[in-house]
Each structure stands twice: as C-alpha cells, then as structure tokens.
Amino acid sequence: MADCRVLLVGLMGSGKTTVGRALAELTGWPYLDNDDLLRAHSGLTARQLLAQAGQSALRLAESDALEAALATPPPCICAVAAGTVLSAGSRRALADGGIVVWLTADPVTLAERVVDAIDRPWLEGDAEAWLREAATERAPLYREVADLIVDTEERTPDEIAADIRAELAERPACRAWLSG
Secondary structure, eight states, X not given: OOOSEEEEEOSTTSSHHHHHHHHHHHHOOOEEEHHHHHHHHHSSXXXXXXXXXXXXXXXXXXXXXXXXXXXXXXXXXXXXXXXXXXXXXXXHHHHHHSEEEEEEOOHHHHHHHTTTOSSOGGGSSOHHHHHHHHHHHHHHHHHHHOSEEEEOTTOOHHHHHHHHHHHHHTSHHHHHHHHO
16 A cells, blocks of 8 residues: 555646645645755756756656655655656656656646746747657656546646545545544
8 A cells, every 4th residue: 555645747737836735735744846856956956957967867866856755754745757757767666655646738738837937948949849749758657657647627726636635535545644
C-alpha cells in the first residue's frame, strides 16, 4: 500500500502547482514544489541549470528533487517535474513513493496556460507544438505510473482539489490523515 504522499505529475500547464496548493489548503498537508526543491538542491532555476550545465544535469537535478520529495514524511503533496517521468528509475520511485495523480489537459490549453511562463526553457518558440510532441511521448509513461488520472480542462483548481481529496478519502493510506 502506497504512503499517503500525493505526487502530482503532468506536463507544464496541467495545474500541478495550482492544484497542489489548493489541495494543500483543503487538506492542511504540506505542499512541496519541484521548482523550489530543485533550486534548494542546485542553487539554480531549471532555466539556469539547463543553460549552464545542459539537459542531463537538469534531469539529474529533477530526480534529486523527486528524491527529496519522497523523503518527506506523509502526508504531503508534491508537484513533480514534468520530465521526471522520462527516467525509468524515477518512474519506479514515483510508483513506489505515493499516490500518483496525473493531471491532463489538451496541448492547446496547456500552451494558453503557460504563455507567460518565464522559467520554462522548453517553451521558447512554438510552445503548442512542443507540448503536443511531449504529450505524445510522455502519455504512456504518465499512464504507467498513474493511480488516478484527472482532466483539468474547464474546471477550477478548487474543484479538481476537491475531487482528488474525495478520492484520497477512499484510500486506506490517506483516510486517517483526512479524518484527523
């Protein structure tokens, strides 16, 4: 049985940060964001790390951020870097580390949501095309680790968080944390 550690996965713009914060407010559980964990570990933002050390170093730092999130005692809510799922080792860690919630949305919607993102190097140029390609590549990997798949189209973060909380209340690993 997985610990009551909620691991939010999905592409940029899927709502990991926004839904994660709403769920943390609803449950009273701590929220950990990948960007903060990555910066604490490396001293750099994702954009800075990519520019200074390359994609391999960024992926390693994202895996380290995931390890830090998984070392946090439950209950907690963790937003995981979108690219973490590309690593087989990270997928195993996700599957073993808690309840994986895959937040989904159409690439057009994702592109609209991240239009003003300043620290997302992947989105320079044609963000929608990049997101469409990433969605095609990563969907099977997200599906592989997901315990719960949540469509974030046309729903508020609070509605999504309430649905996730209701699902968590049905899981023995989380039920006691929610009633206490």
